[in-house]
Every structure is written in C-alpha cells, then in structure tokens.
Amino acid sequence: DAKTTQPPSMDCAEGRAANLPCNHSTISGNEYVYWYRQIHSQGPQYIIHGLKNNETNEMASLIITEDRKSSTLILPHATLRDTAVYYCIDKGDSGGSNYKLTFGKGTLLTVNP
Amino acid sequence: DTAVSQTPKYLVTQMGNDKSIKCEQNLGHDTMYWYKQDSKKFLKIMFSYNNKELIINETVPNRFSPKSPDKAHLNLHINSLELGDSAVYFCASSQYPAPGTQYFGPGTRLLVL
Numbered sequence: 001d002a003k004t005t006q007p008p009s010m011d012c013a014e015g016r017a018a019n020l021p022c023n024h025s026t027i028s029g030n031e032y033v034y035w036y037r038q039i040h041s042q043g044p045q046y047i048i049h050g051l052k053n054n055e056t057n058e059m060a061s062l063i064i065t066e067d068r069k070s071s072t073l074i075l076p077h078a079t080l081r082d083t084a085v086y087y088c089i090d091k092g093d094s095g096g097s098n099y100k101l102t103f104g105k106g107t108l109l110t111v112n113p
Numbered sequence: 114d115t116a117v118s119q120t121p122k123y124l125v126t127q128m129g130n131d132k133s134i135k136c137e138q139n140l141g142h143d144t145m146y147w148y149k150q151d152s153k154k155f156l157k158i159m160f161s162y163n164n165k166e167l168i169i170n171e172t173v174p175n176r177f178s179p180k181s182p183d184k185a186h187l188n189l190h191i192n193s194l195e196l197g198d199s200a201v202y203f204c205a206s207s208q209y210p211a212p213g214t215q216y217f218g219p220g221t222r223l224l225v226l
Contacts (some may be wrong), residue, residue: 034213043117043203043217044156085154091213098143099212100169103156 003027004088009108010084012082018075020107022088025069031091032100033064035073037084044087044103078111085109115142117218119204125224126194134221135188136204144168144212145178145187146205150220156203162187163209194225 005023012018024033034049048055048062050071057060061074075082087106117138126132138145146169147159161169162181176192191198204218 032213035212038156041207041220043220044215046214046216049213056132058188098162099161099207100146101215102158102160105155 003102004090004104006086006088006104006107008105009110012075012078012111013107014080014111014113015077016111018078018082018111019038020073020075020086020088020109021070022089023070023082024088025028027090033062033071034069034089034091035060036087036089036101036103037082038087039081039084047086048077071095075109078109080111080113083109117206117216119202119218119221121221121223122219123219123224125226127226128194128196130194131190131192132194132223133191134202134223136187136189136218138185138204138205138216138218140187140204140208140216142206142208142216143184144207144209145181145184145216146207147187147189148203148205148217150201150203152200153175160187160189191223199223199225205212 020066035047036044038044047059050062064071085106085108118133144163146161150156159173160179165181178190180188201220201222205215207214207215
C-alpha cells in the first residue's frame, strides 16, 4: 500500500499556480519523493523527484519540508492540459524491490478555464 | 518516435482464451515493468525485468507469464483469461541508477467477456 497521503481532489484556475500537497511522514532517510501524473486514458508520466533539496525542472517545482515529512508540487502556470491525477510516491533508489513504484489514489487536479 | 510502445492498444476476448501483449522501448533502458490498472483506477506493479532477469514478481497468478527476449522487449502472455483480468495494462522502462524515473507506454485495454 502507498505510504503517502494526498487530498482526493483540487481545483485550480487556468493560468494560476497549482500547489499539490503530499504527506509522507514515514519516509526514511534514503527514500526519495517522486511525482507522477496520469492524464485521462494515458500512461503515467514522470514529473519530478527530490531527496531533501527543492527541485525545479521544465514541468514543475518540488518543495520538500526540512523534516521531509511533506512536500508540495507546484505547477507555476496551470493549463487545461494539466488536468490529471497527480501521484506522490516515496521510494528508495537502490536495487531490488525499490524498483517498483507504489501508487496511491493520488489527487485529481482539475484546471478550470 | 514513441519511447515505450505497446500492442495491441485494445484487446477484446472471451473467457478462457490465451492472449499476449507486447511492449518495446527504444530508450536503451535496462529495466522494464508491467503494471495493471483496474476498474477502480488503482495502479499496481506486476513484474519487473532487469537485463532480461526477473527481479519483481508481485503475487500474480501463474496464468500471467512475462517474457523478455531482449532488453528492449517485455511481453506479457496471459493464459485462460478470466473476467477479473479486464483492466488496462501498462508497460514501463527505466535505467540504472534511476529506477524511480520510469517511462510508461500508452496502455493496453483488455476486456474479457
């Protein structure tokens, strides 16, 4: 079972920042936080991941609290195409069973015009 | 070019039949996966192969048999299909040392009648 908790749904206005929270209070020291999203009828898409520092790429920013028990994914200027289910996953990055991603229920982000 | 491709995209078949789903990745990755997404949208890993060796086998019935002829291909053969096998099956791939960064295919929608 997933070890992260996320709100089931969120709304955001087009052009505004979307801030998606995630709690991972049982994360261990060597586990990363990964974010994926799944647009309707498509395969999941990798967004970003981090260990303890904040991260930014062309898709989003990831803010991880100092105690690493929670994080926020930020889509700076949400568009209608960002409507999707967003998954926050904590996992190790070494071999064996750490190869698997354990998906929870995620957050359905709906971007409104 | 499609990074991870699956065939067929849709598969409708009768109970008791045997069917195969094929997956190919052109990313040069060393690890491939099969995930199942059921009607409630839960996404769960089934199998993972690293350099053609099985590294993850998650409580999947013996009717499911993955085969990896080479690093770029991971096929899924299902014997004696049952109604409960109806789902969307996603193939994914990743490359050491980043197994958490997985690239997913578009999915195969299997309907067993």
